Amino acid sequence: MGKTRLESLSEEQRDKLDMFAKLLTEHNERLNLTRIIEPEEIKTRHFEDSLAPLEMLREYQQNTDRLPALVDIGSGGGFPALVLAAVLPDWHIVSIEATGKKADFQQIVVEELQLMNAEVISDRAEEISREPEYRETFDFALNRAVGTVSLVAEITGGLVRRGGYFLSYKGPKVDDELKTGVKTLKIMGFDAPEQISYETSDEEAGDLRLVRAKKIKKTPDKYPREFKYIKKKHLGM
Numbered sequence: 104m105g106k107t108r109l110e111s112l113s114e115e116q117r118d119k120l121d122m123f124a125k126l127l128t129e130h131n132e133r134l135n136l137t138r139i140i141e142p143e144e145i146k147t148r149h150f151e152d153s154l155a156p157l158e159m160l161r162e163y164q165q166n167t168d169r170l171p172a173l174v175d176i177g178s179g180g181g182f183p184a185l186v187l188a189a190v191l192p193d194w195h196i197v198s199i200e201a202t203g204k205k206a207d208f209q210q211i212v213v214e215e216l217q218l219m220n221a222e223v224i225s226d227r228a229e230e231i232s233r234e235p236e237y238r239e240t241f242d243f244a245l246n247r248a249v250g251t252v253s254l255v256a257e258i259t260g261g262l263v264r265r266g267g268y269f270l271s272y273k274g275p276k277v278d279d280e281l282k283t284g285v286k287t288l289k290i291m292g293f294d295a296p297e298q299i300s301y302e303t304s305d306e307e308a309g310d311l312r313l314v315r316a317k318k319i320k321k322t323p324d325k326y327p328r329e330f331k332y333i334k335k336k337h338l339g340m
């Protein structure tokens with residue numbers, strides 16, 4: 104394999120990620136942020152994995168004359184949102200996390216790493232998705248390990264501007280999820296999704312894929328529904 108995504112970062116960016124790993128280890132026992140605690144695993148399974156769309160995001164940035172914005176929902180201990188914020192200083196990065204103590208930890212990371220481009224919101228993504236301030240404003244809406252494509256598409260679809268993208272970090276089970284997910288994405292205003300395989304230097308990581316769909320139409324105002332309805336019956340089922 105050529106240079107890993109981590110090796111291609113600047114020394115300053117790698118120092119920030121080292122500081123992030125230290126904070127994660129220090130706070131993990133009290134907050135139960137992650138089961139991944141070995142330093143090498145934090146590097147590959149959290150940092151390198153979070154950086155999977157880095158080239159795609161850089162390319163998108165080169166083709167826009169605005170400062171781009173990205174939202175990550177259900178970011179837990181800050182993945183992928185704050186890793187991307189540490190290496191993409193020109194992007195405005197919003198991290199939405201429902202559990203208050205995890206969002207508080209992320210705020211500590213933002214302050215310690217001086218991530219001026221990052222904003223942490225302690226709330227449910229479907230609530231923020233209905234807010235006019237955020238509705239249809241993001242170039243990318245990301246999610247990793249939050250729920251099925253259908254569930255996250257309804258929760259985040261309304262946050263994406265036309266021409267922007269839905270992006271989900273997934274594994275081989277996604278083929279099954281996409282049976283309903285494709286329909287949900289269409290209802291939310293997206294084109295048919297594509298799958299992009301990627302690797303990290305963790306040889307046991309298995310089959311890793313990014314699912315990406317482009318927003319081509321405005322999301323109908325009635326979505327997302329309240330969470331109890333989303334959970335009861337996925338859109339597109």
Ligand SMILES: C[S@@+](CC[C@H](N)C(=O)[O-])C[C@H]1O[C@@H](n2cnc3c(N)ncnc32)[C@H](O)[C@@H]1O
Pocket residue numbers: 176177178179180181182183199200201202205226227228229246247248249258
């Ligand atoms: C399994 S963790 C994944 C954390 C992180 N994305 C990662 O990959 O390490 C899922 C997180 O999503 C959060 N979450 C679940 N539903 C959410 C929602 N509707 N809005 C915001 N956060 C949500 C949970 O609180 C939890 O921290």
